[in-house]
Amino acid sequence: MLTSPHTVKAYELGVRQFLAWAEGQAVNLLRPGRHDGQSYVNALLAAGRAPAGVSLRVAAANALYRALRWAGATEALPFQDVTVPVDRTPGIIKRPPYTEDELHDVLRVADVQARFLLLLTAHGGLRISEALKLKWDDLDGAARRLTVTAGKGRKTRVVAMSTSLGRAAREYRAVYGPGGQEQVDRNRTTPIDRVFRFADSETARYHLKKAFGQAGVTFRGFHPGRKYAGTRLLQQVKDFGRVAAHLGHESVDTTRKGYAALAVDDLKDDLAGW
Structure with missing residues (x-):
């Protein structure tokens, strides 16, 4: 299905x-x-x-x-x-992404697990369901990329990891990966080849909401993280197609309507000197 x-x-x-x-x-x-x-x-x-x-x-x-x-x-x-x-009204206006300051404040206080989970959505652009289905073999730290094998519609895609996400992945592996400090975990509900010890989004929500609360930031769900990834990447690459590929969207229109928006004065620098 x-x-x-x-x-x-x-x-x-x-x-x-x-x-x-x-x-x-x-x-x-x-x-x-x-x-x-x-x-x-x-x-x-x-x-x-x-x-x-x-x-x-x-x-x-x-x-x-x-x-x-x-x-x-x-x-x-x-x-x-x-x-x-x-x-x-575009979806990104009705339900905006997390801001740079909000993410900074949360990442500053988040533990290893919450930081990695948040960056998977806010930098990797993963859906929470995709993040929770990651396996250790899907993470390639040397190449700084990960493979989503359980994407929407059972589609596979390769996702480049930011420097921060790559670092968070290494730190998380050191604690929870094979041979890590917390390898034996009686609370684990997933197979040992899975990256996360839990598979349900409500548990993920609990961990992230806790980190957001410690930072004094309102937790608005997982999608504002994906929207942050889409918006920031679009500002850099100015290409909706590449952003759609990063987020795993089949249609660029989905990205354009709800996940990424250019600044209202985006063409200012390009028009300078006309």
């Missing part, structure tokens, strides 16, 4: 929310009315849901009806003609 665990969880929540609404409105799930789909969308918008969140919930409900049609339980297409407003 190519669908990520994060997407599965989001769809599961979306289906539960739709079923709760349908029950409250006495909607016949197998024979919904022609306006029930739009009524659900309107109810979400009236409750203050952002267009992107509404689209996700509609996608989840649509998945439910695809499953019902596959099972032969119904032929209904309640969301075929619904209209969801388009949010024109």
Whole structure:
């Protein structure tokens, strides 16, 4: 199955929310009315849901009806003609990356594990699911690169490590790697060839949130780290394609809309002297 665990969880929540609404409105799930789909969308918008969140919930409900049609339980297409407003605000504006100062403050107080995990997202641009699936053989310290073998859509990519990430990887290996100080760990829940001792994002969230709290910085999740990587790299290389490759995006549009943005006066130096 190519669908990520994060997407599965989001769809599961979306289906539960739709079923709760349908029950409250006495909607016949197998024979919904022609306006029930739009009524659900309107109810979400009236409750203050952002267009992107509404689209996700509609996608989840649509998945439910695809499953019902596959099972032969119904032929209904309640969301075929619904209209969801388009949010024109770029994702990177609505949910911005961590700032340089925020990362500096957190990295200054973070322990070896939290520092390595944070830099994997903020410099390596890895998704948290990709970071937690890394194996020791995926890390090439000499060449300062790592291989993501469990990327989105089961795609493999090679990621260059920054100087700071390479250093953090060496420090982490010295403590938790084969022959390291903490090789024997009764709390380990993953195979010994895995880099991290835990495989769930909630445990990763706990460790990073602790480091952020010690630094007095608000933890806003893992994606602001990836957005920091995309934005900073774009400012240096001025090439959305190369940034998309670094982040593991299949489409440059994904990078452009939500993960990287050029400064408003980016062309200032290029236009100097015209």
